[in-house]
Amino acid sequence: MSTTTTRPVRDTHVLSLTGINKRFGAVQALTDVSLQVAAGEVVALVGDNGAGKSTLVKVIAGVYQPDGGDITFAGRKVTVGGPKDAQALGIATVFQDLALCDNLDVVANLFLGQERTTGPVLDEIEMEKESWRLLRTLSAKIPSVRIPIAALSGGQRQTVAIARSLVGKPQVVMLDEPTAALGVAQTAEVLNLVERLRETGLGVILISHNMADVQAVADRIVVLRLGRNAAEFRTEDVSTEELVAAITGASDNVVTARAQRTADSQTHPEAGDE
Amino acid sequence: MSETLDQRSDDATRSVVAADAADERLIRHQGLQGYLHSTWARLKGGELGMLPVVFGLIVICLVFQLNEPTFLSSRNLVSITQFAAPTGVIALGIVLVLLLGEIDLSVGSVSGFAAATMAVLVVNEGLSLVVAMLAGVGVGLAIGCTYAFLYVKVGVPSFVFSLAGLLAFQGALLYVLGDQGTIVLPQDSGLREFARDRFLTDAQAYALVALVVLVYVGSKLLDIRRRKAAGLTPGSPVGVAVKAALLGLGLGYLTYYLGIDRGWSYLPVLFAFLVVVMDFALRRTRWGRHVFATGGNEEAARRSGIKVTRVYVSVFALTSSFAALGGILLAGQLTSVSQSSGTTDTNLTAIAAAVIGGTSLFGGRGSAYSALLGIIVLQSIQSGLNLMNVDSSVRFIVTGAVLLLAVAIDSVSRRARSSSGRG
Numbered sequence: 001m002s003t004t005t006t007r008p009v010r011d012t013h014v015l016s017l018t019g020i021n022k023r024f025g026a027v028q029a030l031t032d033v034s035l036q037v038a039a040g041e042v043v044a045l046v047g048d049n050g051a052g053k054s055t056l057v058k059v060i061a062g063v064y065q066p067d068g069g070d071i072t073f074a075g076r077k078v079t080v081g082g083p084k085d086a087q088a089l090g091i092a093t094v095f096q097d098l099a100l101c102d103n104l105d106v107v108a109n110l111f112l113g114q115e116r117t118t119g120p121v122l123d124e125i126e127m128e129k130e131s132w133r134l135l136r137t138l139s140a141k142i143p144s145v146r147i148p149i150a151a152l153s154g155g156q157r158q159t160v161a162i163a164r165s166l167v168g169k170p171q172v173v174m175l176d177e178p179t180a181a182l183g184v185a186q187t188a189e190v191l192n193l194v195e196r197l198r199e200t201g202l203g204v205i206l207i208s209h210n211m212a213d214v215q216a217v218a219d220r221i222v223v224l225r226l227g228r229n230a231a232e233f234r235t236e237d238v239s240t241e242e243l244v245a246a247i248t249g250a251s252d253n254v255v256t257a258r259a260q261r262t263a264d265s266q267t268h269p270e271a272g273d274e
Numbered sequence: 275m276s277e278t279l280d281q282r283s284d285d286a287t288r289s290v291v292a293a294d295a296a297d298e299r300l301i302r303h304q305g306l307q308g309y310l311h312s313t314w315a316r317l318k319g320g321e322l323g324m325l326p327v328v329f330g331l332i333v334i335c336l337v338f339q340l341n342e343p344t345f346l347s348s349r350n351l352v353s354i355t356q357f358a359a360p361t362g363v364i365a366l367g368i369v370l371v372l373l374l375g376e377i378d379l380s381v382g383s384v385s386g387f388a389a390a391t392m393a394v395l396v397v398n399e400g401l402s403l404v405v406a407m408l409a410g411v412g413v414g415l416a417i418g419c420t421y422a423f424l425y426v427k428v429g430v431p432s433f434v435f436s437l438a439g440l441l442a443f444q445g446a447l448l449y450v451l452g453d454q455g456t457i458v459l460p461q462d463s464g465l466r467e468f469a470r471d472r473f474l475t476d477a478q479a480y481a482l483v484a485l486v487v488l489v490y491v492g493s494k495l496l497d498i499r500r501r502k503a504a505g506l507t508p509g510s511p512v513g514v515a516v517k518a519a520l521l522g523l524g525l526g527y528l529t530y531y532l533g534i535d536r537g538w539s540y541l542p543v544l545f546a547f548l549v550v551v552m553d554f555a556l557r558r559t560r561w562g563r564h565v566f567a568t569g570g571n572e573e574a575a576r577r578s579g580i581k582v583t584r585v586y587v588s589v590f591a592l593t594s595s596f597a598a599l600g601g602i603l604l605a606g607q608l609t610s611v612s613q614s615s616g617t618t619d620t621n622l623t624a625i626a627a628a629v630i631g632g633t634s635l636f637g638g639r640g641s642a643y644s645a646l647l648g649i650i651v652l653q654s655i656q657s658g659l660n661l662m663n664v665d666s667s668v669r670f671i672v673t674g675a676v677l678l679l680a681v682a683i684d685s686v687s688r689r690a691r692s693s694s695g696r697g
Contacts, residue, residue: 120559
């Protein structure tokens with residue numbers, strides 16, 4: 001993959017959040033949370049229900065305004081005032097429910113809200129050409145871009161949603177539970193896509209409940225618990241057990257206890273579900 | 275990864291294969307046989323498009339022609355085209371609002387009120403016709419904007435505020451007409467002349483047909499050239515030629531046949547022009563794309579940065595404006611505005627026309643042409659039953675049955691679509 005000169009060198013953070021606070025009424029949803037993503041890096045954001053993952057994603061996507069803390073994007077301090085701001089900066093979000101229009105074809109969905117035009121008229125040919133280019137960079141398997149989204153499988157829809165996030169030439173892509181509703185083969189397809197995004201030099205934030213998926217593609221794993229940074233691991237240094245312990249905040253939780261029991265009864269030291 | 279390698283070798287061959295034909299799973303057919311084959315597959319998959327309406331129209335023509343040989347006479351066809359147009363303009367507005375998955379039940383009342391406003395300004399106040407007509411359409415525009423405000427800011431469902439409008443503007447019509455009850459447009463009124471007595475000359479009509487065919491061929495050929503340049507599969511020039519020939523022959527023959535009597539009235543030409551303009555706006559402009567997106571999935575549209583509010587405002591404003599324009603044209607055709615102008619008949623005919631023409635009641639699916647086809651079906655039924663001297667009670671029943679049939683076909687084809695993966 002060719003890297004353009006404007007793209008920051010690897011290991012400098014393209015997006016960096018420090019000391020983020022967010023409060024809803026009496027609930028402190030995020031307390032002093034920090035998160036860094038470098039170009040060409042996949043950072044997984046994990047945590048239990050109510051850990052603050054979605055709130056953090058929405059802060060980055062500009063849906064919520066943080067009450068405190070700094071957001072630095074490509075070395076500049078920025079404020080993300082709304083979804084449009086995030087898009088303009090180069091932060092693309094693929095929401096869990098994908099937000100595609102079933103009645104429109106793939107091309108129309110890819111360019112929805114940012115249609116190419118010549119004068120007042122839509123430039124369908126340019127958009128179709130660009131669609132094929134985008135889908136090819138993702139090695140996506142879509143048979144035709146002129147069929148309505150309703151005719152596509154779940155994995156193909158996810159592919160379209162991810163391809164759409166690339167239309168605005170972003171530097172950071174956030175994926176919210178991209179594999180939640182998918183089968184085995186389709187999950188593998190989406191994980192391949194995540195790797196493609198990394199290869200093209202994008203920073204990827206992956207939110208997931210699935211430890212196997214996270215460990216398969218992430219470079220780093222950031223754990224949130226009760227709205228705080230609980231732990232941060234390099235993927236190769238961490239076992240599923242440790243990860244679960246960090247997420248639940250205790251080592252004597254249901255999951256590890258069960259793993260322990262299984263290991264004891266089988267009297268050989270295999271632990272976790274890896 | 276072996277997949278990446280496959281990709282590379284794929285890329286090497288891609289320079290010869292068009293980008294959209296590269297997937298090996300795509301089933302493609304060449305030539306005329308292939309075209310027929312893929313059309314058949316589309317129909318089986320439930321993408322009926324305009325086919326049921328066209329088929330229905332043929333059945334209607336056969337039935338009435340067998341019972342009443344004057345039905346397909348040139349004279350009757352001229353009057354069908356002429357009388358279909360004003361309500362067709364109203365139906366065009368309904369198509370827009372249905373595309374958003376909303377409804378406007380008040381178009382009839384709005385058309386009557388706008389026509390009454392125009393008539394009062396011309397006859398009682400002595401204003402010029404143009405100013406009065408603009409004022410009438412302006413009334414529609416204002417009503418549409420009020421609807422949009424109620425929908426967007428207050429959150430009233432469109433069914434409710436348009437039902438309120440149905441009653442309120444019928445009252446407004448009575449109020450504006452006052453004691454007179456009926457206002458007759460002056461004999462020399464330009465509107466009256468336009469709607470009743472003006473016809474295209476033969477030369478004008480054939481020139482118009484030629485122009486339509488030329489624009490069609492030109493745009494298609496340009497498309498083919500640009501697709502070729504962009505490395506996509508171009509359409510077939512032979513296909514374009516065949517379609518253009520059919521279009522030219524069809525319109526040409528219709529023009530010739532109508533020309534035996536009085537020819538094309540100005541009204542249907544204006545209506546057809548509005549339909550073509552709206553079709554272009556819906557399919558080829560950013561606004562139209564946003565209308566379809568909002569009708570299909572409003573939340574998705576909002577998240578992709580579409581200003582959904584603006585879409586609603588523009589559509590409600592256009593719907594009421596088209597209703598007002600339709601009412602004014604209808605007044606010109608009937609030469610007067612009365613207390614019964616735009617009451618239930620107009621209202622339901624316009625809504626039924628849009629649905630019969632194939633626009634879905636659930637939003638996101640439809641076409642401007644459904645207003646044209648739908649109103650021709652309904653006007654043909656009305657005209658046929660009139661010729662057979664059937665009571666208007668039967669007409670209502672038949673219209674109701676046709677509407678039910680149209681919605682039933684839509685529902686069945688929707689099921690076929692979802693089972694064959696065409697949404």
